Amino acid sequence: MNQPVFIVVANSAVARLLERSSDAGGWVExxxxxxxxxxxxxxxxxxxxxxxxxxxxxxxxxxEYERVLFSREIASKLQEYVxxxxxxxxxxxxxxxxLGELLAHLPDGVKRLVSSHHATDLTSLSSAELGDRLAREFxxxxx
Numbered sequence: 001m002n003q004p005v006f007i008v009v010a011n012s013a014v015a016r017l018l019e020r021s022s023d024a025g026g027w028v029e030x031x032x033x034x035x036x037x038x039x040x041x042x043x044x045x046x047x048x049x050x051x052x053x054x055x056x057x058x059x060x061x062x063x064e065y066e067r068v069l070f071s072r073e074i075a076s077k078l079q080e081y082v083x084x085x086x087x088x089x090x091x092x093x094x095x096x097x098x099l100g101e102l103l104a105h106l107p108d109g110v111k112r113l114v115s116s117h118h119a120t121d122l123t124s125l126s127s128a129e130l131g132d133r134l135a136r137e138f139x140x141x142x143x
Contacts, residue, residue, distance in 0.1 A: 006030070006090035007134065008078070009122045012067045012098045015074045016123060017081075018130070026131045033077060035070035067101050075105040082110055089113045091140060095121035 007018045007027060013035050018027040060068075081087040094102055096119040103117065118138070122130055134140040 004086065005088055006081070007093065007130075007140065008074070008090050009093045009125075009130065010074060010098065010102060011095040011121045011123050012063075012070060012101075014123045015070070015077075017077070018127070027127060027134070029127060031077070033070075033074060035066065035073065037066040037069065067098055068105075071098070071101040071105045074102060075107060075110065078110045079107055082113065087113060089115045091115050091138070092117040093120055093122050095119070095123075 005020045007020075009016045009018065015033040015035075016029055017031040017033075019030045020027060078087065078090070090113060092099070092102065092114055094117070099117060099119045103111070103114075106114070122133065125133060
C-alpha cells in the first residue's frame, strides 16, 4: 500500500496539510490547523518565561511564545500521521522565520520525511491556486 505524499503549508497562525490525490485530480486539504493566539498583539498577550517560573528564566515576547506553541502543535500532528503509517514524505512551505521554528520542533522521525522545505507563505492561496503554483514553481504535480 502506498502512503500518501503531503504538502504542509504554514505560517505562525495557520497550517494546512494537503495530500496528493490522483482520484480527486489534485491536492486535497486533509486538515487545517488554526492558532488564533498568534494573531494577538503584544498588548493583548502576556510574555512567558521559558523555564515556566518567572524570575528564573529570561522572558520571551508573546508572539515568539505563540510561534513555539503552534510549531509544537504542527509537529505533534505530523507525528500522529507518521505513527498511523499515513505519511511517506512531505514538502514543507512556511513563512520565515516560522520555517526555522517548525523545523526545530519536528521529531527526528518526522524530520527524516521532509523531502524539501521552502521559506515562502502559501497559506492564502486557494487549493486550485496552490496546485497551479506548486506545479509551476516547485514542479510538484498532483498527478
